[in-house]
Amino acid sequence: MTPDNLIPALRDIVGAANVLTDDDCAEYESDWRQRVRGKALCVVRPGCTADVAAVVRACAQAGVSIVPQGGNTGLVEGSVPDASGEQVIMSLRRMQTVRAIDAANMTMTVDAGGVLQSLQDVASEAGMLFPLSLGAEGSCTIGGNLATNAGGTQVLRYGNARELCLGLEVVLADGQVWENLQGLRKDNTGYDLRNLFIGSEGTLGIITAATLRLYPQPAAQLTAWAAVPSLQAATALLALSHRHLSAALTGFEVMSQEGLRLVDTHYPHLRVPMWRETMWCVLLEASDSESEAHARAQFEHLLETAMEDGIVxxxxIAENIRQAHDLWHIRESITLAQAAEGPNIKHDVSVPISRIPEFVAQTDARLQALAPGLRLINFGHLGDGNLHYNVQPPAGADGxxxxxxxxxxxxxxxxQSVHHFGGSISAEHGIGALKRDHLPHYKAPVALQLMQTIKQALDPQCLLNPGRVLERRPGQMAR
Incomplete structure (x- = not known):
């Protein structure tokens, strides 16, 4: 097999209609933020795991590298090709089969191309809950969610994608298939291979299916919106919420006034509450296993206590599902409002919750000194220490x-500030190509060495998503 006859071979595997070339590749070649555009040799769209394995074997024989792609909603330039025109994009969007739902085991086994929102709906129709939830859920795929260890708005209660996965099926760099979809909660038979592939961004293997953990549907789910005078008050409210709601607390989002100002400017029909009178707002969600009355009583007591303490x-409190949806829609619209405002700079960071107020105060001051007039759009998942610490150019500037x-x-x-406060430069978006060159400055040398060793062992030709997460090493020369 040579690169010159690879495309005909791929057509034989998946059918001519599922191998795209030239202009037909355009929608796959640019990232969601339109920051970068690459050039692919072709886009191949397998329909099953056997197709994926055969495509990988053909590419390995030709020495051609593969860029796995799900919904292409990532934010770190991790799922688009380089500019060489010599990489194959493997789109898994055709693979959307729900293979099994095991009600007794409370699991669902699905193909990697399943759209997250569709999988939420399938679980709901079966009377259960799949709690992974994020802004791109209408188009992101579960394979991409697992490859990046996606977070979202309910990590506080249910964990990241990693905690919601009980098993994987993965095609390795040589075309072998590792299948581990039994859905076991306990399996202590050696190294944890499943968690090795989750979060690896397609650099170690291509996830083709997963067994996902399901939960009972809550008897009631309530949402509240609170104005708080400071980030210190927001962290105090979080601690109070833990004490009053315990495991019922499923979401705790914080939003700065400047971020809500953008939503109000670009989407006035959303009627953003309270933003003019306060520097910060918090969105809380609680899921109750008893009843809506019980949940409301707990919420009301929490907020009354918080007001008495001066932290709210x-x-x-949303009176119905529609009002709750509207409040969440405001939160999810901050990113869209930033895009509508113009070019911006995004950071997805995590810092110990107790240190977030000090981190924001010091970093805000440092950035204002660096570029006076810039607008800081801080929002995110305060409940798990994850901030989207974003920067908008000064009003009226050429963005x-x-x-x-x-x-x-x-x-x-x-x-540098994140590192000083003991945090991480990527909380839930991954490293991709965007943060790859930053990683050596903030990851311990021994950790990087271990990661390179694993990459070399599993993908010695560097065929799987090369140049993402880690730099290529001498000898890793994929086309």
Whole structure:
């Protein structure tokens, strides 16, 4: 097999209609943020695991590297090809079969191309809950969610994608298939291979199926919106919420005034509550196993206590599902409002919750000194210490020019501050190509060495998503 006859071989495997070339590849070649555009040799769309394995074997024989792609909603440039025109994009979107639902085991086994929202609906129709939830759930795929260890809004209660996965099926770099879809909660027979592939961003193997953990549907789910005077007050409210709600607390999101201002500007029909009177707002969600009355009583007592303590200045509790949806829609619209405002600089970081107020105060001041007038759009999952610490250019500035001139210095300043406060430069988005060159500055050398050793062992030709997460080493020369 040579690169010149690879495309005909791929057509023989998946059918001519499922091998795209030239202009038909365009929608797969750019990332969601439109930051980068690559050029693919072709896009191949397998329909089953056997197809994936055969495609990988053909590419390995030809020495051609593969870029796995799900919904292509990632934010770190991890699922688009380079500019060489010599990489194959493997899109798993056709693989959407729900293979099995095991009600007694409370699991669901699905193909990797299943859209997250569709899988939520399938679980709901079976009377159960699949709790992974994030803004791109209408288009992201479960394979991509697992490959990046996606987080989302309910990590506080249910954990990241890693905690919601009990088994995987993975095609390795030589085309072998590792199948481990039994859905066991206990399996202490050696190294934890499943968790090795989760979060590896397609660099160690291609996830083709997963067995997912399901939960009972809650008897009631309530949402509240609270105005807080400071981030210190928000962290105090989080601690109080843990004491009052315990495991019933499923979501705790914080939003800065500037972020909500953008939503109000670009989406005034959403009617953002309270943002003008306070610097921060918090969105809380509680799931109750007893009844809505019980949940509401707990929520009301929590908020009354918080107001008496001075950590909440105003609050509302959604009266129905529609109102709850509207409040969550405001939170999820911050990213869209930033895009509507123009080019911006994104950071997905985690910091110990207790240190977040100090981190934000010090980093805000540092960035304002670096580029006076910039707008800080801070929001995210305070409940698990994950902030989307984003930067919007000054009002009226040329956004593209500002980003080009300041992104590198701002990124360095943010990551240095994150490191100083004992945090991580990537909480839930991954490393991809965007943060790859930053990683050696903030990851221990021994950790990087171990990661390189694993990559070399599982993908010695560096055929799987090369240049993502880790730099190529001498001898790892894939096309």
């Amino acid at each position: 200045t105003d609050a509302i 593209a020019a500002f980003v080009a001139a300041h992104e590198a210095a701002i990124g360095d300043a943010v990551y």
